[in-house]
Amino acid sequence: MMNITNCSFVFVLLNALILAYSKPESYSFLLTCGSSLDGEDSDGRQWKPDDKFLTLSNNSISIKSQFQDPSLPSSVPYMSTRIFTSESTYSFPVSPSTRHWLRLHFYPSPYPEFDPTNALFSVVAGGVTVLNNFSASITAKALTQAYIVREFSLSPSPDKILNITIVPSWNNNISFAFVNGIELITMPDLFKEPAPLVGFSDQSIDAQSSALQTMFRLNVGGQYIGATNDSGWSRTWYDDSPYLFGAAFGVTSETNKSDEIQYPNDKAKNFAPIDVYSTARSMGPDSKLNQNFNLTWVFEVDANFTYLVRLHFCELYQTRINQRVFNIFINNQTAQEAGDVIAWTGSKNVPVYKDFAVYVYDKPGEEELWVALHPSVDSKPEVYDAILNGLEIFKLNDSKRNLAGPNPMPSQMLIEAELKTKAGSKSSTLKREGNALGIAAAFGFVAAVCFVAYRRKKREPGEGGRTLSANWLPLYGSSHSNKTASYNSKSYGSSTLSSLAGGFCRHFSLSEIKRGTKNFNESHVIGIGGFGKVYKGVVDGTTKVAIKRSNPSSEQGVAEFRTEIEMLSKLRHRHLVSLIGFCKESDEMILVYDYMARGTLREHLYDKNLKSFLSWKQRLEICIGAAKGLHYLHTGAKYTIIHRDVKTTNILVDENWVAKVSDFGLSKTGPDLNQNHVSTVVKGSFGYLDPEYFRRQQLTEKSDVYSFGVVLFEVLCGRPALNPSLPKEQVSLADWARHCCKKANVEDIIDPHIKGSINQEGLKKFVEVAEKCVSDHGLERPPMSDVLWNLEFALQVQESLDGEVGLVVGHENSDGNKPSNARSKNGSRMDIECDGESCKLRINSSSQDLEEKDSSDVVFSQFINPQGR
Ligand SMILES: *[C@@H]1O[C@H](CO)[C@@H](O)[C@H](O)[C@H]1NC(C)=O
Ligand SMILES: *[C@@H]1O[C@H](CO)[C@@H](O)[C@H](O)[C@H]1NC(C)=O
Ligand SMILES: *[C@@H]1O[C@H](CO)[C@@H](O)[C@H](O)[C@H]1NC(C)=O
Ligand SMILES: *[C@@H]1O[C@H](CO)[C@@H](O)[C@H](O)[C@H]1NC(C)=O
Ligand SMILES: *[C@@H]1O[C@H](CO)[C@@H](O)[C@H](O)[C@H]1NC(C)=O
Ligand SMILES: *[C@@H]1O[C@H](CO)[C@@H](O)[C@H](O)[C@H]1NC(C)=O
Ligand SMILES: *[C@@H]1O[C@H](CO)[C@@H](O)[C@H](O)[C@H]1NC(C)=O
Ligand SMILES: *[C@@H]1O[C@H](CO)[C@@H](O)[C@H](O)[C@H]1NC(C)=O
Ligand SMILES: *[C@@H]1O[C@H](CO)[C@@H](O)[C@H](O)[C@H]1NC(C)=O
Ligand SMILES: *[C@@H]1O[C@H](CO)[C@@H](O)[C@H](O)[C@H]1NC(C)=O
Ligand SMILES: *[C@@H]1O[C@H](CO)[C@@H](O)[C@H](O)[C@H]1NC(C)=O
Numbered sequence: 001m002m003n004i005t006n007c008s009f010v011f012v013l014l015n016a017l018i019l020a021y022s023k024p025e026s027y028s029f030l031l032t033c034g035s036s037l038d039g040e041d042s043d044g045r046q047w048k049p050d051d052k053f054l055t056l057s058n059n060s061i062s063i064k065s066q067f068q069d070p071s072l073p074s075s076v077p078y079m080s081t082r083i084f085t086s087e088s089t090y091s092f093p094v095s096p097s098t099r100h101w102l103r104l105h106f107y108p109s110p111y112p113e114f115d116p117t118n119a120l121f122s123v124v125a126g127g128v129t130v131l132n133n134f135s136a137s138i139t140a141k142a143l144t145q146a147y148i149v150r151e152f153s154l155s156p157s158p159d160k161i162l163n164i165t166i167v168p169s170w171n172n173n174i175s176f177a178f179v180n181g182i183e184l185i186t187m188p189d190l191f192k193e194p195a196p197l198v199g200f201s202d203q204s205i206d207a208q209s210s211a212l213q214t215m216f217r218l219n220v221g222g223q224y225i226g227a228t229n230d231s232g233w234s235r236t237w238y239d240d241s242p243y244l245f246g247a248a249f250g251v252t253s254e255t256n257k258s259d260e261i262q263y264p265n266d267k268a269k270n271f272a273p274i275d276v277y278s279t280a281r282s283m284g285p286d287s288k289l290n291q292n293f294n295l296t297w298v299f300e301v302d303a304n305f306t307y308l309v310r311l312h313f314c315e316l317y318q319t320r321i322n323q324r325v326f327n328i329f330i331n332n333q334t335a336q337e338a339g340d341v342i343a344w345t346g347s348k349n350v351p352v353y354k355d356f357a358v359y360v361y362d363k364p365g366e367e368e369l370w371v372a373l374h375p376s377v378d379s380k381p382e383v384y385d386a387i388l389n390g391l392e393i394f395k396l397n398d399s400k401r402n403l404a405g406p407n408p409m410p411s412q413m414l415i416e417a418e419l420k421t422k423a424g425s426k427s428s429t430l431k432r433e434g435n436a437l438g439i440a441a442a443f444g445f446v447a448a449v450c451f452v453a454y455r456r457k458k459r460e461p462g463e464g465g466r467t468l469s470a471n472w473l474p475l476y477g478s479s480h481s482n483k484t485a486s487y488n489s490k491s492y493g494s495s496t497l498s499s500l501a502g503g504f505c506r507h508f509s510l511s512e513i514k515r516g517t518k519n520f521n522e523s524h525v526i527g528i529g530g531f532g533k534v535y536k537g538v539v540d541g542t543t544k545v546a547i548k549r550s551n552p553s554s555e556q557g558v559a560e561f562r563t564e565i566e567m568l569s570k571l572r573h574r575h576l577v578s579l580i581g582f583c584k585e586s587d588e589m590i591l592v593y594d595y596m597a598r599g600t601l602r603e604h605l606y607d608k609n610l611k612s613f614l615s616w617k618q619r620l621e622i623c624i625g626a627a628k629g630l631h632y633l634h635t636g637a638k639y640t641i642i643h644r645d646v647k648t649t650n651i652l653v654d655e656n657w658v659a660k661v662s663d664f665g666l667s668k669t670g671p672d673l674n675q676n677h678v679s680t681v682v683k684g685s686f687g688y689l690d691p692e693y694f695r696r697q698q699l700t701e702k703s704d705v706y707s708f709g710v711v712l713f714e715v716l717c718g719r720p721a722l723n724p725s726l727p728k729e730q731v732s733l734a735d736w737a738r739h740c741c742k743k744a745n746v747e748d749i750i751d752p753h754i755k756g757s758i759n760q761e762g763l764k765k766f767v768e769v770a771e772k773c774v775s776d777h778g779l780e781r782p783p784m785s786d787v788l789w790n791l792e793f794a795l796q797v798q799e800s801l802d803g804e805v806g807l808v809v810g811h812e813n814s815d816g817n818k819p820s821n822a823r824s825k826n827g828s829r830m831d832i833e834c835d836g837e838s839c840k841l842r843i844n845s846s847s848q849d850l851e852e853k854d855s856s857d858v859v860f861s862q863f864i865n866p867q868g869r
Contacts (some may be wrong), residue, residue: 062083067109072146078147083177091164094184121168127157128152129401135407205396218392224236245296250486304362318382324382326386329370339376406799507581508585598654635785
């Protein structure tokens with residue numbers, strides 16, 4: 001066995017040498033471990049089986065994953081795995097004196113015989129320990145990722161062979177390691193220049209002989225840039241906004257399309273792609289204001305290491321020296337005084353980068369890396385402003401040739417969320433056969449993802465915080481993510497909010513609010529969500545309002561509070577819930593809305609206390625109202641607004657059954673004309689999440705269209721978007737409905753209470769458009785205007801039908817007022833009584849169906865709470 005492997009290794013080596021001879025500069029190895037077949041990933045890159053490169057291995061097994069997490073970018077290389085039970089080595093033929101990118105891919109999903117939670121191992125690459133006592137499973141959990149990618153840059157060595165050795169360690173009497181994918185790609189030496197060591201004016205760090213780990217790589221002021229757009233190096237660049245400190249977001253800008261970014265020379269093209277340089281974040285147009293704050297990014301890193309901080313600049317607007325001059329601070333120390341991009345480059349649209357090195361000590365509160373920009377007042381520039389286009393942070397190996405930090409600890413909140421998930425799945429899903437457990441685990445996982453997106457920790461009591469899921473990105477993240485990164489915004493007085501809100505929005509005093517809710521009396525509570533409680537109240541004597549009160553430990557931070565005020569106060573539309581005002585006093589963050597007498601759409605579809613059912617015509621009218629609201633958001637306002645959390649609990653109904661879209665806490669403006677999408681941390685509610693958004697973290701208005709498609713099916717079928725108590729293939733409504741549409745048996749899933757009363761022609765249009773909405777790819781989904789047209793059509797034909805034969809409501813077999821029986825999906829009995837206008841439902845005894853639904857509600861309570869946040 002060993003001999004054969006060695007032979008094939010020599011063969012590969014020869015091949016590679018021939019290859020290296022003819023093409024000395026660049027080659028790449030992409031190995032999909034444990035697979036016997038070639039494969040292609042979603043970026044079109046070709047991956048090869050790994051066995052030819054495995055030179056030393058007593059015991060290795062290849063294994064296939066059984067469950068493909070929806071967040072995986074593609075099945076290659078994640079769905080196949082190689083498991084090692086003893087020390088094993090991969091050897092690659094390489095050109096000497098060349099730097100290499102090394103990327104390791106891990107997908108810790110449960111395998112039939114191996115539980116990845118038991119895998120602890122080290123990886124040594126080119127003599128440097130890149131991972132030590134590493135648990136992919138713990139890391140994935142703490143970062144709320146299904147998969148992990150670790151990227152390293154290996155220093156040039158004189159050897160013609162590069163070894164990557166994997167050493168399993170013992171844990172619970174088991175010792176094994178696993179890896180899903182290995183990338184080894186030649187790279188230019190990007191680390192040739194010594195970087196000044198911040199805080200020591202006379203010292204610098206030469207990274208040339210060091211191995212580095214990529215910790216963060218951000219396209220500042222821009223969007224996610226995928227592997228394909230990076231001239232063969234396959235680097236990915238992420239949106240910087242999750243790392244911004246406090247409320248100071250600055251403003252983002254983009255090159256004039258008529259201008260071209262001009263690299264000073266060909267080598268510079270390797271620094272970063274054009275897309276990085278053509279977008280930037282600056283402080284804003286107000287010179288006075290800019291002098292009062294720092295534009296700051298904060299990163300969590302491992303202590304006891306030196307970091308290389310690379311700042312990418314490209315001036316997009318100014319053309320003269322001393323127009324925009326600024327200071328750069330790293331970890332509160334001056335790294336650069338009077339930085340002037342034009343002085344560095346000579347002209348605008350020319351890229352340049354600056355490197356700084358900083359040592360991060362192991363002192364409480366210092367395992368962070370702060371990068372801050374401030375106008376250089378002393379230089380008396382023309383504008384008091386600063387600019388940044390890109391930011392990379394690399395960790396350097398220490399003197400023991402080690403790059404590995406400790407495993408991260410999942411946050412307390414995550415642990416609690418997981419316990420809840422476990423409790424939930426125990427009562428409802430564990431009993432089921434087959435893959436149900438895997439599915440439940442996967443749901444729990446995604447639930448945790450969403451949960452963490454909202455988590456928030458307060459640093460000082462009484463101060464607001466801003467949600468910052470700094471460890472979201474699959475590539476990066478430090479070891480201590482339980483130190484939830486949320487930061488205070490000190491300047492959030494009511495006056496700022498008032499000015500944000502413009503003239504529309506009224507400021508209420510806390511005493512007014514207290515009076516209106518009888519001091520937040522529990523009897524006034526009409527809903528509870530992540531934000532806190534929603535109260536019914538009265539202001540100005542008689543005006544009924546809904547009052548959303550952030551509880552002090554709420555997970556929805558100031559940022560979302562602010563977004564909602566900003567968005568809503570600028571938007572007025574018949575089908576959007578109107579914000580009347582707000583109250584920000586002492587600890588309280590309160591929003592005051594129009595009161596919506598009939599609550600959420602969900603309550604009228606399948607709530608267990610449901611007394612009467614909506615007719616098909618009523619349902620269509622509500623859908624049309626909501627569609628009009630969304631259509632207005634997408635096209636009617638100055639900027640496209642993406643709601644991001646369309647669901648039946650965010651569609652409210654007033655006393656005249658007029659539907660209004662609510663809850664803008666997650667909304668994003670974007671994309672503008674030059675961009676097709678906004679890249680962002682994935683937020684939203686599971687069951688409604690656009691799979692494309694989930695995969696790519698790129699948001700377009702078509703993500704709302706997807707969610708609205710789920711709403712349409714919910715309305716048609718009278719069941720929740722997710723129901724874990726159903727058989728596996730039916731759990732997700734979107735998937736199940738799509739399946740039924742394909743099989744042309746939609747009839748079977750229609751809510752029995754309306755089935756007989758639907759005009760067939762209208763139904764066809766309705767199903768057609770709903771199915772298109774939930775297409776996998778955004779491009780295939782119709783715009784809201786098309787959706788609206790189809791719904792109007794369905795309503796018209798329905799009205800002519802209702803006009804002809806009178807309102808027929810109820811079960812298929814219902815003949816007038818006679819009670820009829822229907823069976824719930826679990827076989828419990830439901831009696832339906834119809835009285836012409838509507839039908840009543842009576843459920844016999846405490847059916848299992850409802851019990852199970854309850855337990856699922858516990859699991860998903862974060863996401864399917866009535867009357868939402
Ligand atoms: C390979 O297996 C043999 C026998 O189990 C063991 O003695 C040897 O140490 C192993 N080699 C490595 C590198 O683990
Ligand atoms: C790489 O590993 C092979 C086999 O395990 C070993 O023979 C060789 O000496 C190693 N080379 C280097 C440069 O470490
Ligand atoms: C490990 O094995 C030893 C003896 O073989 C046993 O006493 C011990 O309980 C085992 N530990 C675990 C965690 O299984
Ligand atoms: C990025 O990639 C997309 C798809 O491959 C391509 O259409 C686009 O032109 C690329 N952009 C740049 C700047 O290379
Ligand atoms: C873009 O370029 C055009 C022509 O050079 C100029 O008129 C315009 O002001 C520029 N826009 C910005 C934002 O710089
Ligand atoms: C950092 O180094 C100090 C001194 O060597 C040591 O006590 C401490 O445990 C190290 N911290 C970490 C996180 O490794
Ligand atoms: C920088 O200063 C801020 C307060 O001004 C402090 O909260 C933070 O911990 C400091 N960061 C470092 C790395 O010292
Ligand atoms: C900006 O950051 C530097 C370094 O931490 C600090 O000294 C300075 O006070 C900050 N300026 C403002 C206005 O916060
Ligand atoms: C990293 O390791 C190399 C040896 O491989 C050493 O020369 C270099 O100084 C180390 N880097 C740091 C920052 O200690
Ligand atoms: C290895 O990692 C596990 C999980 O984080 C931890 O419990 C254990 O203490 C670590 N062991 C060593 C030797 O660092
Ligand atoms: C991290 O989590 C652990 C266990 O949950 C907890 O004991 C510790 O205090 C947390 N650390 C921080 C900085 O929050």
